[in-house]
Amino acid sequence: MARARNEAFVAWMEREGWSAPALAKELDDVVRDLTRRSRPGRGLSEITVHKWRSGETSWPQEKYRIALEEVSGLAVADLGFAPSDRRKKKPAPVEDEDPVHRRSFLALTTGSAGAAVLGPPVAGVGGGDVLRLRQQLDALMVLDDSRGGHDTLERAALAGAQEAVALQEKPATQRIRQQLFSLAADYTATAAWSCVDARQSSRAQPLHERALHLAGLAQDPAATMRVWNSVAILAHQRGAHAEALAAGQAARATAAARRDPLFASLAHARIAIAHAHLGDHRPAMRSLDHAEKALAKADPARPRPSWIAFYGRAELHAITSIVHDRLGNSPAAEAASHHALTALPQVFARNRAFATARLALAQLHQGDLDQATATTARIFPLLGDAALPGRLRTLLGDFHRDLITTAPNAPVAREWADRYRTHWSRT
Incomplete structure (x- = not known):
């Protein structure tokens, strides 16, 4: 038998x-x-x-x-x-x-x-320690999805990285040591991402460098890919769009992107955003097409690290909205934002807030002031009593600036600022 x-x-x-x-x-x-x-x-x-x-x-x-x-x-x-x-x-x-x-x-x-x-037993490090640290990291990812980057998340991530490195001093197999370095890289990348999301760029850059070093020690291409993805977003915050393009290309060149179409799709999407910021219409659209085709090949059941859980059809729609809006195609940007919000799971509260803000910007750029300001009202309840992440506050600042530029004397612009200033400025 x-x-x-x-x-x-x-x-x-x-x-x-x-x-x-x-x-x-x-x-x-x-x-x-x-x-x-x-x-x-x-x-x-x-x-x-x-x-x-x-x-x-x-x-x-x-x-x-x-x-x-x-x-x-x-x-x-x-x-x-x-x-x-x-x-x-x-x-x-x-x-x-x-x-x-x-x-x-x-x-x-x-x-x-x-x-x-x-001789006397020596406490070593095993798979149980790795599993515990990984579960704690997964919990931080859930916190990031719901609240976005903030000081508590950054400190917890740095503490996890420190513990993963400290465990290297105990007896362990080579495989366990590599897993610990991989976890240290992911924890450090989480702290760096928290700084990026909070727009604390001065703290993010050295953490990116540290995370890349740890990912190299771990020989972990997925962690390396994660860092380059975050570096690309940080570069856009600094207005260094050519650097963001190079970071996206570095992400695409990782073994993770070569082996897994999902990682490749994310890398192509980051490249598309960079081309859009640089005004390169055809390369931006070509990269979006590559991202869509790669995503269609990705196996959703394939085991992957928890940090990549945010990326899928909904996030690609959200990125498509950014690309179209930067290239001046606001109707397509609005449609993509609607698609993103339809597909985005409720647990990704921070990402839903961003997609809603992008929808409002696309509506504003078409001159629909009343609809745009009404859309922004849906942002604030998504994060509950938590302060808005720095990136989201900046995006709402862009909305306010474009609202005043579009209709400097319109009562709706003053009413929006008066109504949401408290939510918007609270840190």
């Missing part, structure tokens, strides 16, 4: 980016670290890993079960492994295993002989 594929183990390998040869080597390294042996004996074959995936082997050797838990931070049962019915009735190795080696390994890792060989 054919065994069912171990879907939980397969999913974990895909989520964490493990190939069979790489995982086999990592597990052997863990076994060597745990036993303090310079040579682990007969190494784990990638064929055995494939047998675990296929379900042909349902219960790995003891030493590899321990190593799997160390690497993954999960119980082997959570990885889909379980003893066969035959094994439950009569203990016997599912794989060929030297019983002397097995007893030696168990003694070294769990028994009194282990204490004699290894």
